[in-house]
Amino acid sequence: MFRTRLSLAFAALVALVFVQAGFVYWGANRVNDYAQHSRLASDILSELLELSANKQRLRVWASQRLMNAEASVEVRDQLVTRIQSSAGKLKGLARRDHALWIEFSAREDTPIPPDVPKLVAVTDLLDQNITAVQSRLMRLTPMDHGAEFAAVWHELNEVFDMAGGRDLRELVNGAIERQRVVVPEARAATERGLDALRRQAIGMAVTMLAVAAALALHLNRRLKQPLDRLLIGTQALQAGELGHRMAIGSRDEFERVAESFNQMAAELQQHRKAADEARHRLEAAVQDRTAELRVAHDALQRVDQRRRQLFADLGHELRTPATAIRGEAEIALRGQDKPVEEYKQSLARIVGGVGQLTGVIDDLMLIARAEVDQLVMQPHELDLLVLLGEVAEQAEALGQPQGVRVLLEPGAAPQGRLPTELPVHADAERLRRAVMIVLDNAVRYSRPGGAVRLGWQVSPREVMLLVSDEGIGIDADELPLVFERFTRGRRARAYRADGTGIGLSIAQTIIAAHQGSIHIDSRVDHGTQVRMVLPLLPRALQALSEGLSA
Incomplete structure (x- = not known):
């Protein structure tokens, strides 16, 4: 019964955790979409302004070229490259913004603003316009003195401002104005989404806290009395009161625990009685064996002392002939070459030392096996x-x-x-x-x-x-x-x-x-x-x- 309550409580807490996670995930996705829309709007405005500025600089270069002023081809190529780069970025940003609005529309059932597809169309016209401008500027040459400047300048303006029969300058300026309005709106939407997410997270946290507190109070009331009884019983056993028994009658898991506790206490009481009897018998046996163990301990100490003494003898006995052999070899190797007879004498003494060393090892091994410290003569x-x-x-x-x-x-x-x-x-x-x-x-x-x-x-x-x-x-x-x-x-x-x-x-x-x-x-x-x-x-x-x- 109590196990069922615990399972239900944990299930409720887990369900609340999943609900909170779902709300947080849904709110985080919305805030992320708003943030993406805000960044896209800001980036589109920046690229439109950059494109417009570079196009104006290219228009100034064309006028300088017509008036035979200093206008280098490198400047023209750099400006055209910048315009093409801005146009490419603008096209990618416009399409991403359009795709994001399609997701918004499908998820929240809101219409797509008409300015979004218009911006995509404007970016398509930009490619045609940039190609036409680049082609016309390649053929642009300085005008002679007295030539008709107004007609040529009017033609250039047509090339710069028209694309597909539409006034591209007006379209770009309109897009810039619209983006200047969209950017603060997108930022405000992001802030609102963050505020909503914050309120939802706080509400779910408060709800979970309240549910957890209620479950904790309920379980505490149900657990306190049986746990107190169990604690009193364990303390009684710890104090040696093996006759203590726990009350039975709760008809739940704690009743089975109390029954097992009482059986354990009874068995411990029986074991203590048997252990006391065995201890008395063991004390008598220990007293009988103590004298024997003391004698054996003294004997072992004497044996251990003799072993340590034997190992010390072993080290010293081996060092002395080995030192002599080494000294004989060092004398034979020191200085200039010696007669063969001297080397033979040195080797003979070394062989004698080795024989002495072998004898020492044999004798000491025999002593170790016999566990005595008498030398074999x-x-x-x-x-x-x-x-x-x-x-x-x-x-x-x-x-x-x-x-x-x-x-x-x-x-x-x-x-x-x-x-x-x-x-x-x-x-x-x-x-x-x-x-x-x-x-x-x-x-x-x-x-x-x-x-x-x-x-x-x-x-x-x-x-x-x-x-x-x-x-x-x-x-x-x-x-x-x-x-x-x-x-x-x-x-x-x-x-x-x-x-x-x-x-x-x-x-x-x-x-x-x-x-x-x-x-x-x-x-x-x-x-x-x-x-x-x-x-x-x-x-x-x-x-x-x-x-x-x-």
């Missing part, structure tokens, strides 16, 4: 002196860009007798990486032009590798923290922004995996010394003992 017997010579060459390549020298200096041994070899049981790549990490740090934090020294000291059961630099040093309060992951000192951060602070922790892990130890001493602005202690093989111990007894 592959120990075998090797000569530590050979390894130190190789890492010294690689470190020299690292120090070349900033002018840092790396010096390999043999250390002390019992009885002052240096061994020819130092056999140790170690993973060559891992040990090389640990020493390179220490040398890389020494080079990075040395001042340009400084020196880094790599040496060793042999004791009866172990060998101590010494790496000393003359760099920026480490603050005393930060020395105990240098082996912690992601730790970089204040001076290191100020001197170089790059770096992750995990290199020394990796070196410590590698040395510890070889049953050795690593220690650091440093003085601010005087340099740092790193001591790495490794056990010797029994064969080396025997050689040292024999040297001592000798």
Whole structure:
């Protein structure tokens, strides 16, 4: 029922809109026709005046030509062209005005003014007159002294003023006078049409406003009471009063809405009761699971910390051999051409660096799959002196860009007798990486032009590798923290922004995996010394003992 009222109200509003649109369209067309008629009348008057003026100028030229005064042919041709242009425009305007009056007559049942077809006939005579005038002026020549001027001038006037046996001058002047009367009348008609359109638009707008207001008041009275009841019911549900019910009895669409509302409230009341019971059971289950989740959360945090630590190790482990390879290649390419043997040696060191890099990747991928941070060791017997010579060459390549020298200096041994070899049981790549990490740090934090020294000291059961630099040093309060992951000192951060602070922790892990130890001493602005202690093989111990007894 209420839906039908709404449909009728909207239909009435739409009908009024269409009626108003029709009135506006009809009035706009009338005003447009009036405006066109006004413009045509004004344009016709302008062209008639222009035509009359140019024809008078051409008549003056003819008189000057007869009296043998200065009258150029170019002036004549320009005037004739202007007259022809005005005549063509006038003909088009007259025919358009005639067609417009025909539409007026058919639509409004009004007679066509007799002056309208007369103007069309005058424009047809103009073509004949202009042709005759142009032909006569082409044959016009200056008159001799004593010739009969009056007869020739009379002939010219006949040519200028007559066309088809009618006095064209009189017709044109009459048309000008009529257009001077028509122009203000056409403008007044346009104004009247605009006023009528304005009154119609205002009347239709007022009518629509009144109808819309009446419909709005009617619908408001019909909607207010049921909407208020519905609003009260929704507010009650929002407040949690699920026992609230809406009154029924209006016998319209709102009654069906009230029935649906009451059913929804009843279902919500049942669901709330079931939800309360389920919540109590869930709270008990949550309490039982909270402890388990807390334990699992702590475990996940530890796993996540180990993963982040592993990724940091990955970045540092890959950077060190890659930097060495790049430095070796830059040294080989710098300067003039070198002997082939030097290039072969450089390529050999690069191949070694690539192999080291490949080993790092393989080991770290194995660590990632196992989710542990222990290094995979592959120990075998090797000569530590050979390894130190190789890492010294690689470190020299690292120090070349900033002018840092790396010096390999043999250390002390019992009885002052240096061994020819130092056999140790170690993973060559891992040990090389640990020493390179220490040398890389020494080079990075040395001042340009400084020196880094790599040496060793042999004791009866172990060998101590010494790496000393003359760099920026480490603050005393930060020395105990240098082996912690992601730790970089204040001076290191100020001197170089790059770096992750995990290199020394990796070196410590590698040395510890070889049953050795690593220690650091440093003085601010005087340099740092790193001591790495490794056990010797029994064969080396025997050689040292024999040297001592000798």
